[in-house]
Amino acid sequence: MSTAWTSRYAQRTKNVKSSAIRELLKLTQQPEVISFAGGLPAPDVFPIQRFQDACAKVLSMRGKEALQYGASEGYQPLREMIARHTSRYGIKAGPENVLITSGSQQALDLIGKLLINPGDRVLVEAPTYLGALQAFNVYGAEYVSVPSDDDGIQTEHLEGPLRSGPKFMYILPNFQNPGGTTLCEGRREELVLLADRFGIPIVEDDPYGQLRYEGEHLTPLVVLDRVNLRRDNGYSIGNVIYLSTFSKTLAPGLRLGWIVAPADVISKMVQLKQGGDLHTSTFTQMVAYEVAHDNFMDEHIKMIRRVYGERRDAMLAALEEYFPPEVSWTRPAGGLFLWVTLPEGMDCQKVFEAAIKQNVAFVPGDSFYANNGAESRRHFRLNFSYVPPEQIREGVRRLALAVKNQLEGILPTVRQR
Amino acid sequence: MSTAWTSRYAQRTKNVKSSAIRELLKLTQQPEVISFAGGLPAPDVFPIQRFQDACAKVLSMRGKEALQYGASEGYQPLREMIARHTSRYGIKAGPENVLITSGSQQALDLIGKLLINPGDRVLVEAPTYLGALQAFNVYGAEYVSVPSDDDGIQTEHLEGPLRSGPKFMYILPNFQNPGGTTLCEGRREELVLLADRFGIPIVEDDPYGQLRYEGEHLTPLVVLDRVNLRRDNGYSIGNVIYLSTFSKTLAPGLRLGWIVAPADVISKMVQLKQGGDLHTSTFTQMVAYEVAHDNFMDEHIKMIRRVYGERRDAMLAALEEYFPPEVSWTRPAGGLFLWVTLPEGMDCQKVFEAAIKQNVAFVPGDSFYANNGAESRRHFRLNFSYVPPEQIREGVRRLALAVKNQLEGILPTVRQR
Numbered sequence: 001m002s003t004a005w006t007s008r009y010a011q012r013t014k015n016v017k018s019s020a021i022r023e024l025l026k027l028t029q030q031p032e033v034i035s036f037a038g039g040l041p042a043p044d045v046f047p048i049q050r051f052q053d054a055c056a057k058v059l060s061m062r063g064k065e066a067l068q069y070g071a072s073e074g075y076q077p078l079r080e081m082i083a084r085h086t087s088r089y090g091i092k093a094g095p096e097n098v099l100i101t102s103g104s105q106q107a108l109d110l111i112g113k114l115l116i117n118p119g120d121r122v123l124v125e126a127p128t129y130l131g132a133l134q135a136f137n138v139y140g141a142e143y144v145s146v147p148s149d150d151d152g153i154q155t156e157h158l159e160g161p162l163r164s165g166p167k168f169m170y171i172l173p174n175f176q177n178p179g180g181t182t183l184c185e186g187r188r189e190e191l192v193l194l195a196d197r198f199g200i201p202i203v204e205d206d207p208y209g210q211l212r213y214e215g216e217h218l219t220p221l222v223v224l225d226r227v228n229l230r231r232d233n234g235y236s237i238g239n240v241i242y243l244s245t246f247s248k249t250l251a252p253g254l255r256l257g258w259i260v261a262p263a264d265v266i267s268k269m270v271q272l273k274q275g276g277d278l279h280t281s282t283f284t285q286m287v288a289y290e291v292a293h294d295n296f297m298d299e300h301i302k303m304i305r306r307v308y309g310e311r312r313d314a315m316l317a318a319l320e321e322y323f324p325p326e327v328s329w330t331r332p333a334g335g336l337f338l339w340v341t342l343p344e345g346m347d348c349q350k351v352f353e354a355a356i357k358q359n360v361a362f363v364p365g366d367s368f369y370a371n372n373g374a375e376s377r378r379h380f381r382l383n384f385s386y387v388p389p390e391q392i393r394e395g396v397r398r399l400a401l402a403v404k405n406q407l408e409g410i411l412p413t414v415r416q417r
Numbered sequence: 418m419s420t421a422w423t424s425r426y427a428q429r430t431k432n433v434k435s436s437a438i439r440e441l442l443k444l445t446q447q448p449e450v451i452s453f454a455g456g457l458p459a460p461d462v463f464p465i466q467r468f469q470d471a472c473a474k475v476l477s478m479r480g481k482e483a484l485q486y487g488a489s490e491g492y493q494p495l496r497e498m499i500a501r502h503t504s505r506y507g508i509k510a511g512p513e514n515v516l517i518t519s520g521s522q523q524a525l526d527l528i529g530k531l532l533i534n535p536g537d538r539v540l541v542e543a544p545t546y547l548g549a550l551q552a553f554n555v556y557g558a559e560y561v562s563v564p565s566d567d568d569g570i571q572t573e574h575l576e577g578p579l580r581s582g583p584k585f586m587y588i589l590p591n592f593q594n595p596g597g598t599t600l601c602e603g604r605r606e607e608l609v610l611l612a613d614r615f616g617i618p619i620v621e622d623d624p625y626g627q628l629r630y631e632g633e634h635l636t637p638l639v640v641l642d643r644v645n646l647r648r649d650n651g652y653s654i655g656n657v658i659y660l661s662t663f664s665k666t667l668a669p670g671l672r673l674g675w676i677v678a679p680a681d682v683i684s685k686m687v688q689l690k691q692g693g694d695l696h697t698s699t700f701t702q703m704v705a706y707e708v709a710h711d712n713f714m715d716e717h718i719k720m721i722r723r724v725y726g727e728r729r730d731a732m733l734a735a736l737e738e739y740f741p742p743e744v745s746w747t748r749p750a751g752g753l754f755l756w757v758t759l760p761e762g763m764d765c766q767k768v769f770e771a772a773i774k775q776n777v778a779f780v781p782g783d784s785f786y787a788n789n790g791a792e793s794r795r796h797f798r799l800n801f802s803y804v805p806p807e808q809i810r811e812g813v814r815r816l817a818l819a820v821k822n823q824l825e826g827i828l829p830t831v832r833q834r
Contacts, residue, residue: 043481051484055472063468064460067668102519102672106694113555134692138530251484253699255519275551277523277694281701282670 030359034395036382037361039177039336042311045304046251047291054290062286070282072274073266074100074258078289082258085297090223091242096263099270102280104207104245104257106273108135111203111241113272114265115167116141123166125153127339127368127379129177129205132170143370150330152176152183155190162198168241169195169202173221174209175335178368178381182333185218192224195239202240207248207257210301212334213309222260241265246288248336249301254284308336314389315382318396324404329382336385339365341378342403345410348380354402360395447776451812453799454778456594456753459728462721463668464708471707479703487699489691490683491517491675495706499675502714507640508659513680516687519697521624521662521674523690525552528620528658530689531682532584533558540583542570544756544785544796546594546622549587560787567747569593569600572607579615585658586612586619590638591626592752595785595798599750602635609641612656619657624665624674627718629751630726639677658682663705665753666718671701725753731806732799735813741821746799753802756782758795759820762827765797771819777812 029035058066073079079095086093101107108131116122118140124132126145133143144161146153153171171191173183183191195202204221222240245257259269273279312332319329319340326343340362342348348364355361365379366372387395446452475483490496496512503510518524525548533539535557541549543562550560561578564571570588588608590600600608612619621638639657662674676686690696729749736746736757743760757779759765765781772778782796783789804812 038486040486043485046481046484048476048480048484051480052473052476055476056469059465059469059472063465064463065670067463067465067468067670068460069455069457069664069669102694102697105692109693131692131695138689138692247486251700252486253482253484255694255696255698272555275522275548275555276526277519277672278548279672280519281672281698283668284698284701 033356033359033361034387034391034398035361036384036387036395036399037363038386039383040386041248041252041304041336042307042385042388045300045307047296047300050291050296051251051287054287058283058286058290066283066286068282070279070285072270072279074098074280075282075285075289077293078285079258081289081293082260086242086260089217089220091220091260093260097260097266099259099261099266099273100280100285101257101259101273102277103247103252103255104205104243105131105135106255106276106280107243107257107259108132108205109138110259110269110272110276111168112136112139112141113276114268121164121166122370123158123161123169123200124370125171125176125179126370127178127365127376128170128370129172130367132205133370136170145370148176148179148181150181152181152187153191155187155194158191158194162194162200166200169200170205171202171221172205174206174218175211175332175337177208177335178337178339178363178365178379180330180332180335180338182218188219188221188224192221192239195225203243204240205243207243207245208335209244210249211305211308211336213305213312215333238262246292249297249304250288250292254288256280256284256288305334308385311384311387311389311392312338314392315384315396318393322397322400324400324407326407327403336383338382338384340380340382342380343407343410344378346406347377349377351380351402351406354405355399358398358402360398360402362399450773450776450778451804451808451815452778453801453804453809453812453816454780455803456800457803458665458669458721458753459724459802459805462717462724464713464717467708467713468668468704471704475700475703475707483700483703485699487696487702489687489696491515491697492699492702492706494710495702496675498706498710499677503659503677506634506637508637508677510677514677514683516676516678516683516690517697517702518674518676518690519694520664520669520672521622521660522548522552523672523693523697524660524674524676525549525622526555527676527686527689527693528585529553529556529558530693531685538581538583539787540575540578540586540617541787542588542593542596543787544595544782544793545587545787546589547784549622550787553587562787565593565596565598567598569598569604570608572604572611575608575611579611579617583617586617587622588619588638589622591623591635592628592749592754594625594752595754595756595780595782595796597747597749597752597755599635605636605638605641609638609656612642621657621659623660624662625752626661627666628722628725628753630722630729632750655679663709666714666721667705667709671705673697673701673705722751725802728801728804728806728809729755731809732801732813735810739814739817741817741824743824744820753800755799755801757797757799759797760824760827761795763823764794766794768797768819768823771822772816775815775819777815777819779816 079098082098083093083095112135116136116139121144122136122141123144125148144164144166146157146161175182202221222242225238225240242260329340330338332338352364363381366376369376496515499515500510500512529552533553533556538561539553539558540561542565561581561583563574563578592599619638639659642655642657659677663671746757747755749755769781780798783793786793
């Protein structure tokens with residue numbers, strides 16, 4: 001039943017499409033489907049026993065506090081722990097620089113609320129995280145897309161777009177979603193210099209930074225920024241809003257993320273969070289603190305790296321074995337995703353339909369483009385964190401059948417070139 | 418430190434003031450202060466042992482599900498339970514009519530996101546819940562205020578404001594925050610008829626409805642609406658969006674609220690929730706379900722009614738005993754608050770300052786008016802759920818000193834009349 005007023009009053013949703021990923025996830029929840037579609041952590045890595053102990057401790061020792069209203073800023077010991085942890089990478093952040101959010105997705109929403117007025121432009125990578133587009137669309141964002149390659153966003157193409165005056169740049173520097181690519185060191189430095197020169201802030205979204213399976217950790221933009229700006233007090237964060245989350249390292253079911261930013265930005269965000277959901281669950285914050293403290297995370301993340309690194313290797317090996325030579329893919333040094341590129345003329349949607357018939361799923365690439373043209377239909381995203389190695393191999397085998405099947409349709413064209 | 422861009426990009430926060438209540442709460446957290454300021458449940462009523470058992474059960478039996486991503490709509494068994502519970506009051510709602518939110522505050526935010534474009538008017542009671550004003554302000558809402566008395570919003574004054582074309586009416590029919598008043602039966606019927614006649618939806622915010630200490634439960638607007646509209650299928654909800662929460666009956670630290678609305682409204686809200694925080698914590702939803710099912714809530718709410726009813730009585734008795742005859746107050750049949758009216762010429766802010774010196778706190782009334790004039794400074798809100806009865810008596814005694822002290826300054830004026 002549709003009521004008269006709901007259609008009349010629905011203008012605000014005009015920019016809002018249901019997330020392709022989430023709708024697909026419903027389609028692919030049958031047990032016979034091998035799904036590379038979601039961005040789900042492997043449930044086997046959840047430290048359930050430690051959660052048991054943490055819940056028991058929090059409720060028995062501080063139950064009245066855990067179940068009561070809390071501060072919009074977040075649970076103070078958790079803010080302090082995150083500030084300490086962030087400082088390890090060279091950011092001198094205090095708890096006043098940290099806001100706890102209901103997952104990173106809420107951080108993106110608060111950024112949209114604070115910064116985007118209808119018609120404002122946001123500079124994004126092409127491709128970029130579709131959840132960010134979803135969050136920003138509601139506030140009437142428009143986009144200027146800058147292409148990326150295996151070394152991340154192509155900073156040599158940034159000046160023109162920056163001259164067009166975007167409100168901010170939205171960048172995923174580590175093991176990007178969906179690309180799986182990492183912004184190289186030289187481009188990081190160029191990016192923060194450009195941000196400073198044009199006075200355009202950077203939103204640095206870093207959910208996967210700790211999940212590196214090879215090579216060295218690269219300096220976050222927020223750290224380079226501080227160094228380059230050489231602010232008087234030397235302890236402040238300047239031009240970068242940094243986001244991260246417990247979703248990929250602890251458990252997404254908690255809905256716990258955080259923003260690290262200059263204290264005056266945090267204080268505005270706190271006001272918006274008050275109006276948005278008052279505060280994030282006191283209980284989950286206290287439990288997460290109890291689980292994460294005592295350096296538990298260091299060992300835990302090592303374990304996750306081992307498990308996901310194996311799965312990445314399994315997927316890369318299977319792609320090498322089963323996929324036709326016309327198809328290429330990225331080789332991520334970390335994170336959860338890799339990005340497949342089909343030959344010109346192929347359409348990821350058709351491959352998707354063929355794949356579903358083979359009981360294997362992925363996310364078609366066009367969802368990840370702010371301004372999508374024909375190019376966007378040549379890609380798709382594969383997740384390698386959720387499915388165990390032996391199923392990864394079987395899934396890629398099935399997927400290769402779907403790809404080859406579609407490839408045959410356009411093969412004369414491809415082979416001609 | 419203020420960065421150049423944060424001041425440049427902050428226009429969106431122009432309507433956003435930090436909640437007076439939350440700032441005051443910080444001021445009044447010293448142990449020597451008796452605080453009637455917050456809207457906090459008594460921590461003694463939290464069923465901590467049952468939470469212990471629920472956490473242990475959820476984690477041991479379904480830990481992998483509890484810690485994983487979930488559906489934006491909410492945990493299905495919880496939606497079904499809420500639909501069943503809602504149906505007890507005569508609303509034939511199914512789970513497709515229920516969206517789980519991160520507290521009722523997020524429900525208000527989603528309503529603002531869906532319905533309010535800058536400059537749109539919202540019809541509110543005077544006074545009204547300040548958290549709703551905070552949520553709607555961000556979207557550029559303007560307000561048309563309709564006065565209320567002991568029987569709730571004065572429906573005889575509604576036609577003019579409705580002709581001015583507000584987007585929706587925001588109404589708290591039961592034990593209103595801050596007034597403590599309840600919308601009487603006749604006005605409920607008039608309200609839904611007017612809503613139908615003008616095609617203006619009602620947002621019915623009902624966090625306290627179950628906390629009634631005397632008299633009979635009154636029919637919710639959402640039920641009257643269904644009956645009056647006599648829709649063909651007879652099972653749908655029409656003109657009313659109904660909100661409630663576990664915050665006052667189970668624990669606010671969970672951040673669990675819900676929206677009951679027509680399925681097409683819910684489906685739009687789900688899209689907005691996806692972009693806003695993806696979904697509410699799977700873990701807290703499963704724990705709340707485990708705590709609340711098996712009709713535990715019925716007995717639990719009976720206990721809360723007994724405890725809070727006693728505290729209300731203690732506050733009413735103390736006000737009678739200590740307060741001067743020039744001051745009046747409401748006598749709520751339920752909920753957490755009562756509303757004090759000072760004689761003309763008195764200023765609640767000055768009383769507040771005097772009260773703080775006596776180590777007792779409340780929320781000045783002007784925060785609760787969308788359009789506040791001199792009238793708004795003659796009131797303040799007292800909470801009676803948080804402080805135990807013996808402290809209520811002592812707090813009211815101190816408060817009376819502050820009131821009398823300020824009253825003396827204007828006494829000649831008052832006594833003259």
